[in-house]
Amino acid sequence: MILIDYKDRRPIYEQVIEKLQQMILCGALEPHSPMPSVRNLAMELSLNPNTIQRAYQVLEHTGYIYTIKGKGSFVSELSAAADNKRREIEGELQKSIDKAMLSGITADELRQMVERCITASERKKL
Amino acid sequence: MILIDYKDRRPIYEQVIEKLQQMILCGALEPHSPMPSVRNLAMELSLNPNTIQRAYQVLEHTGYIYTIKGKGSFVSELSAAADNKRREIEGELQKSIDKAMLSGITADELRQMVERCITASERKKL
DNA sequence: ACAACTGTATTAATACATTTAATACAGTAC
DNA sequence: GTACTGTATTAAATGTATTAATACAGTTGT
Numbered sequence: 001m002i003l004i005d006y007k008d009r010r011p012i013y014e015q016v017i018e019k020l021q022q023m024i025l026c027g028a029l030e031p032h033s034p035m036p037s038v039r040n041l042a043m044e045l046s047l048n049p050n051t052i053q054r055a056y057q058v059l060e061h062t063g064y065i066y067t068i069k070g071k072g073s074f075v076s077e078l079s080a081a082a083d084n085k086r087r088e089i090e091g092e093l094q095k096s097i098d099k100a101m102l103s104g105i106t107a108d109e110l111r112q113m114v115e116r117c118i119t120a121s122e123r124k125k126l
Numbered sequence: 127m128i129l130i131d132y133k134d135r136r137p138i139y140e141q142v143i144e145k146l147q148q149m150i151l152c153g154a155l156e157p158h159s160p161m162p163s164v165r166n167l168a169m170e171l172s173l174n175p176n177t178i179q180r181a182y183q184v185l186e187h188t189g190y191i192y193t194i195k196g197k198g199s200f201v202s203e204l205s206a207a208a209d210n211k212r213r214e215i216e217g218e219l220q221k222s223i224d225k226a227m228l229s230g231i232t233a234d235e236l237r238q239m240v241e242r243c244i245t246a247s248e249r250k251k252l
Numbered sequence: 253a254c255a256a257c258t259g260t261a262t263t264a265a266t267a268c269a270t271t272t273a274a275t276a277c278a279g280t281a282c
Numbered sequence: 283g284t285a286c287t288g289t290a291t292t293a294a295a296t297g298t299a300t301t302a303a304t305a306c307a308g309t310t311g312t
Binding site (some may be wrong): 162163167182183193194195196197198199242 | 257258259261280
């Protein structure tokens, strides 16, 4: 389900956040359904519960899940989360495109790159 | 000339690498002209010479500069460096676009985002 | 030859973020 | 009460980035 990539330079808790965000946004986890418990998910991924706890705190602050003390954490409605994700992605794109333009890559070259990336990304989903 | 952002999560030597790459690729530093010396640039940026040394090592390995011992480091011809930068940028775009597609963002939404980013980026150059 | 500059290499010390570990506390359900 | 939930705290271990202090080798100009 969730795979940790130890060659990835990003911290583990960020990888967990990203994977859970995707599962929520693509519908693999339905709104108001229970998230796995902190301790269970830690067991399943062979991680420390504190690492999962940190990921859940971020997911709650960014509107992906809500928590009821003693009961557990649950998937939120998608609207807020989806907006956050759009802003996050557009921010990343802006940084890459700024770098590209500063390095002498033209807008048309960028559009071609993006089309290639979209095609490659669509192939992966099959 | 080069500004270090201490709020940036990336290490300083990576920021130095990126800025110098941009200056080389956009023509601010001409091929075969001398790079600032390790010690001078360290002084100018208030950094340790080792940090600059590390950046220069990467720039040499990736074809942006070449070094003559005792004489100094010099800007390389652009062809290899420009190709490397294109690959680097397209790799970043691919990652962001993969994330977007996995999160339920459509190809058309992505194209709109990219157009907005290109427009914003062009405005910054004025 | 000498002085002053280049890049390079090495080692140590420091700082910081991440992660694990071991607990403890509070609320909920049966 | 027992067994789950989330939350909080403290300590230890680890890895990376950075600074610092040196040392060595090659080039340039006097």
